Amino acid sequence: MSLRKGHELHQRRFSRNLGVGLTLAAFIVIIFGLTIVKVSGTDFNRATQEVQN
Amino acid sequence: MTDASINASTATARADEAGFGDYFALLKPRVMSLVVFTALVGLLAAPVPVHPFVGFCAILFIAIGGGASGALNMWWDADIDRVMKRTKSRPIPSGKVEEGEALAVGLALSGLSVIMLGLATNWFAGAFLAFTIFFYVVVYTMWLKRSTPQNIVIGGAAGAFPPVIGWVAATGSMSVEPWLMFALTFMWTPPHFWALALFMRSDYDDAGVPMLTVTHGRRATRVHILVYTALLALLAVGTAFSGIGGPIYLTVALVLNILFLRGAWKISRRTEDDSEADNFKVERGFFKLSLLYLFLHFGAVLAEALLKPYGLGGWS
Numbered sequence: 001m002s003l004r005k006g007h008e009l010h011q012r013r014f015s016r017n018l019g020v021g022l023t024l025a026a027f028i029v030i031i032f033g034l035t036i037v038k039v040s041g042t043d044f045n046r047a048t049q050e051v052q053n
Numbered sequence: 054m055t056d057a058s059i060n061a062s063t064a065t066a067r068a069d070e071a072g073f074g075d076y077f078a079l080l081k082p083r084v085m086s087l088v089v090f091t092a093l094v095g096l097l098a099a100p101v102p103v104h105p106f107v108g109f110c111a112i113l114f115i116a117i118g119g120g121a122s123g124a125l126n127m128w129w130d131a132d133i134d135r136v137m138k139r140t141k142s143r144p145i146p147s148g149k150v151e152e153g154e155a156l157a158v159g160l161a162l163s164g165l166s167v168i169m170l171g172l173a174t175n176w177f178a179g180a181f182l183a184f185t186i187f188f189y190v191v192v193y194t195m196w197l198k199r200s201t202p203q204n205i206v207i208g209g210a211a212g213a214f215p216p217v218i219g220w221v222a223a224t225g226s227m228s229v230e231p232w233l234m235f236a237l238t239f240m241w242t243p244p245h246f247w248a249l250a251l252f253m254r255s256d257y258d259d260a261g262v263p264m265l266t267v268t269h270g271r272r273a274t275r276v277h278i279l280v281y282t283a284l285l286a287l288l289a290v291g292t293a294f295s296g297i298g299g300p301i302y303l304t305v306a307l308v309l310n311i312l313f314l315r316g317a318w319k320i321s322r323r324t325e326d327d328s329e330a331d332n333f334k335v336e337r338g339f340f341k342l343s344l345l346y347l348f349l350h351f352g353a354v355l356a357e358a359l360l361k362p363y364g365l366g367g368w369s
Binding site for chain 2: 012013015016018019020030033034037041
């Protein structure tokens with residue numbers, strides 16, 4: 001049985017699904033941002049140089 | 054089953070179905086705003102600068118941890134929330150969210166917030182957040198809330214931890230200043246809640262929560278408010294001479310503590326007849342002032358911290 005696109009359930013749960021979707025998108029942005037900050041931080045650069053030396 | 058009955062049951066399900074906002078309400082957004090503010094002050098008052106994005110993430114995960122403990126509190130307290138007027142419209146008593154869902158949301162967000170705070174800042178801060186959630190859910194909600202009239206006093210500690218977590222997130226270590234912020238919230242909580250209990254009395258009575266008003270009587274509660282407010286005033290003004298204080302903080306603390314002591318004194322002198330006659334006007338006023346009291350004290354700490362780089366904050 002395939003779900004029809006216009007099923008009543010989708011309309012009813014639209015706000016919930018949109019909220020979960022936006023929350024997950026925000027979480028991805030946070031993980032990405034934290035990675036950039038950590039990688040470009042002085043501690044990380046110093047540790048990388050020590051490994052290279 | 055007829056078509057009519059199917060349509061009727063669908064309509065009922067539609068009306069009761071939880072939206073995203075109902076799950077968000079599990080996190081007690083109003084309490085979360087206090088957590089965000091005090092944790093932010095703890096983070097910014099710390100002597101170690103933090104990258105703005107890391108700082109933002111730290112506050113966000115502390116807030117999510119606070120919200121998670123709120124969801125677990127609603128799961129455990131669903132039975133008394135159904136009885137109390139103030140909490141009847143919460144997502145579980147109103148039938149929007151199942152108890153098991155609240156438990157799942159609470160546990161998932163607890164784990165997420167602790168791990169993410171540990172990764173974003175340091176594991177000392179992560180562990181501290183985990184301990185705070187444990188303290189609020191297990192020590193306060195499950196154990197003390199229904200067993201001792203000192204529930205508010207000890208439970209207040211859970212709400213007082215966020216500035217300490219903010220400080221630890223920035224520094225990775227501990228010192229006396231964050232504990233002064235902790236003590237400020239800790240000592241503020243009892244008079245704040247006891248004033249509320251005085252004018253929301255039937256709520257706690259009906260739910261069988263052993264509030265001081267129920268176990269020791271309303272006169273004893275009035276005296277307790279005065280004693281705690283006097284001790285709080287000493288602490289709040291004394292904090293002005295610590296590393297997080299300064300002339301701005303001292304001015305704010307002096308004005309607010311005089312007003313707060315005046316309110317507590319009035320409450321202690323009033324009889325139940327006086328309060329009934331004006332519908333608890335003084336108690337309600339004291340409760341409103343208590344909200345402003347905490348906000349402005351932490352605001353003053355923040356002002357001192359933000360002005361320090363310009364040579365204006367603090368005593369030096």
